[in-house]
Amino acid sequence: DGGITQSPKYLFRKEGQNVTLSCEQNLNHDAMYWYRQDPGQGLRLIYYSQIVNDFQKGDIAEGYSVSREKKESFPLTVTSAQKNPTAFYLCASSMYQETQYFGPGTRLLVL
């Protein structure tokens, strides 16, 4: 089955620690995206990538980093500079100018 997988489902971060969220897709989509969802709010774009080895900042990129070494993978690192990381993180992918499809999400909690 084609789709988007995110792991882990739950992730715990200690103070000062960097953590990495995984996103993999086997849909052969060119573009991939990371969104953050806070309770009672819509999704906000963190980073996006339209092609391999290229990515752009979204609206709330501070404290996050990404890489796009392979077409099917777009990991997100939440760095210690992100002071309020507790949220639900959603990865999405799409063909160019086509509809975005979302993964199941990773919930990040701070210990």
Add this chain to the structure above:
Amino acid sequence: GDSVTQMEGPVTLSEEAFLTINCTYTATGYPSLFWYVQYPGEGLQLLLKATKADDKGSNKGFEATYRKETTSFHLEKGSVQVSDSAVYFCALTPLGGFQKLVFGTGTRLLVSP
């Protein structure tokens, strides 16, 4: 900048009631419009979409019509079920180029038996 405004929830209905969730947008040009649904603890699923004025998107009994004159994309369903309980997000992308989704804040629907 582009924005989406949704009615605040929760919307509480009895099973088989008629549903309307209002959505209006502000955008330059002619955006594409979407409704996504999120079930508890899950990611977003595309419910329906419309890409030009007067288009009607439909899926699973849900419908929404792209109204350019009122900049609206209201979601409707004639008879809701308990299984429709979820959060519904209206969203847009600008025409052409990179497809950045702009989301509303979401509307929670609660359907009781």
